[in-house]
Amino acid sequence: MTDNTEHLEKKLGQAIKVRKALETARKYQVDVLSQFAAKLSLSCKGQDVALDNQLAKFRSALNKGMDFEEFSPLIDNMSTMLKKQEAVNSANHRQLLQSITDSGKQLQRVKGLPEDGRRMLRYLLDHELDVQSTNEFIPILDKLVTIYNKALQSKATVLTDTPSSGPDKNPEVAAELLALANELIFDEDVANEVKSIKNNISLNDNVDVLLESALGIVRIIVKSIARERQSAQGFLVSLNQTLEELHSSIIDTTKNSRSMSDELNGLNKKIETKIKSLNEQTQKATSMTELKALVDGELKILSSDLVKREKLERADKEALFASFEKINDRINVLETKVTNYKKRLSEQRFKNLLDGLTKLPNRAAFDDRFNQEFHLFDLQKTDVTLVVIDIDHFKSINDQYGHSAGDKTLQVIARALKKSIRKSDFIARYGGEEFVLLMPGMPLGQAKQPLEKVRTTIKSIPFKFKEKQVQITISLGATQFKEGDTPLSAFDRADDALYEAKNSGRDRICLRE
Numbered sequence: 131m132t133d134n135t136e137h138l139e140k141k142l143g144q145a146i147k148v149r150k151a152l153e154t155a156r157k158y159q160v161d162v163l164s165q166f167a168a169k170l171s172l173s174c175k176g177q178d179v180a181l182d183n184q185l186a187k188f189r190s191a192l193n194k195g196m197d198f199e200e201f202s203p204l205i206d207n208m209s210t211m212l213k214k215q216e217a218v219n220s221a222n223h224r225q226l227l228q229s230i231t232d233s234g235k236q237l238q239r240v241k242g243l244p245e246d247g248r249r250m251l252r253y254l255l256d257h258e259l260d261v262q263s264t265n266e267f268i269p270i271l272d273k274l275v276t277i278y279n280k281a282l283q284s285k286a287t288v289l290t291d292t293p294s295s296g297p298d299k300n301p302e303v304a305a306e307l308l309a310l311a312n313e314l315i316f317d318e319d320v321a322n323e324v325k326s327i328k329n330n331i332s333l334n335d336n337v338d339v340l341l342e343s344a345l346g347i348v349r350i351i352v353k354s355i356a357r358e359r360q361s362a363q364g365f366l367v368s369l370n371q372t373l374e375e376l377h378s379s380i381i382d383t384t385k386n387s388r389s390m391s392d393e394l395n396g397l398n399k400k401i402e403t404k405i406k407s408l409n410e411q412t413q414k415a416t417s418m419t420e421l422k423a424l425v426d427g428e429l430k431i432l433s434s435d436l437v438k439r440e441k442l443e444r445a446d447k448e449a450l451f452a453s454f455e456k457i458n459d460r461i462n463v464l465e466t467k468v469t470n471y472k473k474r475l476s477e478q479r480f481k482n483l484l485d486g487l488t489k490l491p492n493r494a495a496f497d498d499r500f501n502q503e504f505h506l507f508d509l510q511k512t513d514v515t516l517v518v519i520d521i522d523h524f525k526s527i528n529d530q531y532g533h534s535a536g537d538k539t540l541q542v543i544a545r546a547l548k549k550s551i552r553k554s555d556f557i558a559r560y561g562g563e564e565f566v567l568l569m570p571g572m573p574l575g576q577a578k579q580p581l582e583k584v585r586t587t588i589k590s591i592p593f594k595f596k597e598k599q600v601q602i603t604i605s606l607g608a609t610q611f612k613e614g615d616t617p618l619s620a621f622d623r624a625d626d627a628l629y630e631a632k633n634s635g636r637d638r639i640c641l642r643e
C-alpha cells in the first residue's frame with residue numbers, strides 16, 4: 131500500500147467517524163423532540179379530540195423518523211387547532227371565574243356559616259380571583275370546597291344537637307321574645323305560668339315553640355287587661371253608688387229643710403197675728419182687769435207658740451246638722467275611694483317603669499332619666515358619667531346551669547350593683563344581661579376608682595351552681611357627656627368602650643373620652 135492510499139483510508143475513516151457522530155447527535159435530537167412532543171400531546175390530551183388525533187400522528191411520525199418536510203402540514207394543522215383551543219380556553223376561564231364568584235356569593239348568603247369560614251370566603255372573593263391560568267383556579271376551588279364543608283358541618287351539628295326541635299329554628303327571635311317577656315311586669319298569680327313560658331323560650335328556639343310561647347304571653351296580657359278593666363268598672367260602679375247616695379241625702383235635707391221652714395213660717399205668722407191682735411185688743415180694753423185678763427190669756431198662747439217655734443228651730447238645726455254629717459261621711463268615703471284608685475294607678479305606672487326580674491328601673495325609666503340628665507347637662511354643663519355594664523359569658527351560665535340559675539344571677543348582680551353605687555347615681559337594667567349607670571356630678575377622670583369597686587364587688591360574689599363554685603365577672607364601658615353630644619352619640623361612645631373592654635379580655639373597665 132502506497133502512502134497515498136494510506137492517507138485516503140485514514141481520511142475516509144475520519145469522515146465515517148464524523149458522520150457517525152452526526153447521526154448519533156441527530157438521533158438524540160429527534161429523541162428529545164419526540165419525547166417533548168409526546169409530553170406536550172399528553173398534557174394537551176382531552177382538550178379536543180381532533181387535536182389529540184393530530185398530536186398522535188405527529189408522535190408516530192417522529193418515532194418512524196419521517197422526513198422533516200412531511201411534518202410541515204401536520205405542524206400547520208396543529209397550530210390552527212391550538213389557536214382555536216386558546217379561544218375556547220379563555221371562554222372557559224371566564225365561565226369558571228363567573229361560576230366561582232356566583233357560588234361564593236350564594237354561600238355568603240347562607241345563615242350559620244362559621245365566622246372563620248365567612249372571613250375566608252370574603253377574602254377569597256375580594257382578593258384571590260384575579261388569576262391568569264385555569265390551573266391557578268385549583269387552590270381556589272379547593273378553598274371554596276373547604277368553606278362549603280364548614281357550612282355543611284355547622285348545619286349538620288345544629289340539626290344533630292337538637293333533633294327534636296326540627297329545622298325551623300330562629301335564635302334571634304327567641305332572644306327578642308325573651309327580652310320582651312322580661313320587660314313585662316306580670317301579677318303574682320301568673321308568675322309561675324310566665325316563668326315556664328320563659329323557660330320554654332330559652333330552652334328551645336324552634337319556631338313553633340316560639341309561636342306558642344308568644345301566644346301564651348299575649349293570652350296572659352289579655353287576661354290582665356280584662357281584669358284591670360273589670361276592676362276599673364267596679365270602681366266606677368261603686369263611685370256612682372256613693373254619688374247617688376250623696377245626691378239623695380242632699381235632696382232629703384233640702385226637702386226636710388223646706389217643710390220645716392214652711393212650718394216655721396206658719397208659726398211666725400201666727401205669732402205675728404197674735405201680737406197684732408193683742409195690740410189691737412189692748413187699745414180697745416177699757417179697764418185694767420179686762421186688760422190683765424186679755425194679756426194673760428194671749429200671753430199664755432203666745433209663749434206656747436214661742437216654745438213651739440224654738441223647738442222647731444232646734445229640730446231644724448239638728449236635722450240639718452245630721453244631714454250635713456251624713457253628707458260629709460259620704461264625701462269622705464268618696465275621697466278615700468278616689469285616693470285609693472289614684473294610688474293604684476300610680477303604682478301601675480311605677481310598675482311599668484320597673485324591671486320585673488331585678489326590680490331595678492327598666493329601660494323606659496332609664497330613657498326618661500337619661501333624657502332628663504342630658505337636658506340638665508345642656509343647661510348647666512355639669513359632669514355626668516355614663517357607664518354601660520355587661521355580664522361576661524352570661525350565655526354559658528344559662529347553657530350550663532339553666533335559665534333559672536341565669537335569672538337568679540341577674541337578681542343577685544342587680545342587688546350588688548345597686549348597693550355598690552352612690553345614692554345619687556342611677557342604675558337600670560337596660561335589657562338582657564346589660565345594665566346602665568348614670569353618675570351625675572362625676573367627671574370621667576374620677577370614675578375609674580368607684581367603677582373598679584363595682585367590678586371587684588361583683589367578681590367576689592361567691593356564686594355556686596350544681597355544687598360548683600363559679601366566678602362571674604362584668605365588663606364596663608364608660609364615657610362622659612360632652613359639648614355637642616346627643617343622647618345617642620354619648621350612649622354609642624359608652625357602648626364602644628364596652629366593646630373594647632370585651633374585646634381586650636373582659637373583666638375590665640374601658641374609658642372613652
Ligand SMILES: Nc1nc2c(ncn2[C@@H]2O[C@H](COP(=O)(O)OP(=O)(O)OP(=O)(O)O)[C@@H](O)[C@H]2O)c(=O)[nH]1
Binds near residue numbers: 526
Ligand atoms: N336567664 C336569663 N337569661 C337572659 C335574660 N336576658 C337575656 N338572657 C341571656 O343572656 C345571654 C346573653 O348572651 P350573649 O349576648 O351571647 O353574651 P354573653 O354570653 O354574655 O357573652 P359576652 O357578652 O360576649 O361576654 C343570652 O343567652 C340570653 O338568652 C334573662 O332575663 N334571664
